[in-house]
Amino acid sequence: MTYPDDLPPPSATWFTHRGVPLIRTVASALTALDAVTGLDAFTLPYPPEAQRALDRTVLACLERGAEPPLSLPDLLSWCRERPVADWPVDLPADVLGPEDLLLDPESSRPTELCHEWAELSTDSAGRQRDREIVFAALRLCREHGEEDAYTAFRRLLVERPVLTSAEAFLVSVDHVLDPVKELLRRIYRPVPDSYLRKGEYAVCGRCRTLLAPVGDGSWWCERDRCRRRGEAPIERRIPREESGELLQLERPLRQFVTGPGQAEAELETALTGLGLRVRMWPGYDAYDLHVTFPDGWMWAVDVKDWAHPAFLGRAARPVPRTPPYDEAFWVVPQSRVTDRPGYLAAYERNRPASARALPLVTDTALRARALTRLRENGNEGEHGA
Structure with a gap:
């Protein structure tokens, strides 16, 4: 997936649909807030991104004579349970499938569709973050004249989004990656305890990302494509006491x-x-x-x-x-x-x-x-x- 300078702005046809900027606002808020706080930790007063998404959704509903969400938890329920096609907003025909949700009903985390809507948002930090990192890697590798370093960087992000302390050390002494070492230290982040179950982390056998434990004792994969193929196979279990400080790529890059x-x-x-x-x-x-x-x-x-x-x-x-x-x-x-x-x-x-x-x-x-x-x-x- 190469990186153009930017996505094109919505066409004039898209601008005639007032629901487009609304869904972009909601999606951008969901992805930003999930990265910072998790979507189950909100109390009044709501964070500005969340309050803006709620206010704009309520206004859109009132303009259409529809019952609006009464609170942020109510809006999150909409995102988790109500396909966006059923929202009382005006949207182009091609932008949604009949079952598309912004939050996964099992994990309450943003769906890939939500991330793609946020990608279109002019104020989406996540949208800028992945491009910022890739462009920085390109610049550094060009400055050093090391195309092999860029290829190794991309392959590392694809094949090893999760690193134990021992694996991170091996990356740190790989001289091919010298031009991007500082960048790698910035984009691999400590894994929160929410990924633990009984003292273990689990890595998906299909997409190599960490699985999240869900309430019924199963594991949830963040990739829509992976979940549609059935229950996530566990490639490896990583005991907390053996992993050291477990690291994973930040969400926009994953x-x-x-x-x-x-x-x-x-x-x-x-x-x-x-x-x-x-x-x-x-x-x-x-x-x-x-x-x-x-x-x-x-x-x-x-x-x-x-x-x-x-x-x-x-x-x-x-x-x-x-x-x-x-x-x-x-x-x-x-x-x-x-x-x-x-x-x-x-x-x-x-x-x-x-x-x-x-x-x-x-x-x-x-x-x-x-x-x-x-x-x-x-x-x-x-x-x-």
């Missing part, structure tokens, strides 16, 4: 770097398994994967693991021409398209004219396209099965 990066890594594995040469985050992250076929034909691939196709469509832009390639694609995990019927069509409806030539395909379809090309050029070999 959401917008680790999650999409794992989809990128899965595609890397699939394409190298076909015998293709794959270079990750080439040209200091000009795009995600540079793929070379045996006959020299080259693809540029950007992976976009977004829950919301309209937001993705609005962010579409041509893939940078350097490093050079013959074809370019944006790729979304097949699971996103399966979970939300009409995903590809919604993307296309919201894609700007400047990106009309940019196809969006699933990772499954891209692998099939690669296999077809290998067969047509007589290069399938032993990898084509």
Whole structure:
């Protein structure tokens, strides 16, 4: 997932829907407050972000003659139990599915959709944070002339969002990462006790993030994509007394770097398994994967693991021409398209004219396209099965 300078502003059509800035305000407040206090710790007076979200929701309801939430806990109940499509607000057709919630009903934590709404907010600190860190890493690695350091930095954030004290020490003495050592110390944060159950932490076997204990004795994964695949498998349990000071990446980076990066890594594995040469985050992250076929034909691939196709469509832009390639694609995990019927069509409806030539395909379809090309050029070999 490469980082454009910024997401485009809402189009004139979006501005005609008064519910868009409201939902952005609520989502931004939820993600900011969850990062600082948790969403179950509010007492009067409410924090300014929460009070602003409540005030704007009440005003929107009164303007529509609807019953408003009576308090912040009441608004949180809306976010947890009431699909946003059922709120008395005016929203564009493509921005919501019928069951979309801002808070997960099991854990009461912001959903990925909530984080993506907050990403659109002009005053979202989380939105700026992930870009701030990635741009800082790019600048530092360029200054040192160390493209390998940037690649190692990105791979670390993707593959190891959780570090024990011993693992953090090994990272600290890895000289490849020297240009970004100070940055790493800032973005890996101590894990709060809320992740403990009976003196142990648990790491998800699919997305490698920490699992949160929930009331029924099970574990909750923060990734929507992971939860839809069933109960989270536990990759490892980390006893508190053995972990030292357990660290995890801060939430904006887990959401917008680790999650999409794992989809990128899965595609890397699939394409190298076909015998293709794959270079990750080439040209200091000009795009995600540079793929070379045996006959020299080259693809540029950007992976976009977004829950919301309209937001993705609005962010579409041509893939940078350097490093050079013959074809370019944006790729979304097949699971996103399966979970939300009409995903590809919604993307296309919201894609700007400047990106009309940019196809969006699933990772499954891209692998099939690669296999077809290998067969047509007589290069399938032993990898084509």
